[in-house]
Amino acid sequence: MSGLHFRDDIWLLSRLDWLWSGYFKDVKQTNPVFIKFGRFSKYRLGSIRLDRKTGHSHITITSMFKDETIPVAIIDHTIAHELCHYTHGFSAPGPRLHKYPHHGGVIKKELEGRGLHHLVKAYALWLKSYRKLLR
Numbered sequence: 001m002s003g004l005h006f007r008d009d010i011w012l013l014s015r016l017d018w019l020w021s022g023y024f025k026d027v028k029q030t031n032p033v034f035i036k037f038g039r040f041s042k043y044r045l046g047s048i049r050l051d052r053k054t055g056h057s058h059i060t061i062t063s064m065f066k067d068e069t070i071p072v073a074i075i076d077h078t079i080a081h082e083l084c085h086y087t088h089g090f091s092a093p094g095p096r097l098h099k100y101p102h103h104g105g106v107i108k109k110e111l112e113g114r115g116l117h118h119l120v121k122a123y124a125l126w127l128k129s130y131r132k133l134l135r
Ligand SMILES: [Zn+2]
Pocket: 081, 085, 101, 102
């Protein structure tokens, strides 16, 4: 097989599947959820939106993360962050569990509660050096 480590949309989907089946198993997928690389953005790392017309959810990840010097944990953290929004009913068909998507550190709490502390830690560490790079 060629391109075993190449980061494309199929690779993203495999990361989403891995996270969902390993850490979000209790979260029912009530609509089709798609994931893909979007445009290159330094600040907006990921997003999730619900297409009201089709009822599909779309997760978009910055193309910056195609760079293989960026640890996989950082991409996993970004995907897991969007999965938390889905879990809380944002950009998902279900009811919203909070008024605001980032209310009072709910994402961090959700990630920690699901045993993803290592991703939170890896991201915080990466962010430190990344911020220096941005300056
Ligand atoms: Zn968010």
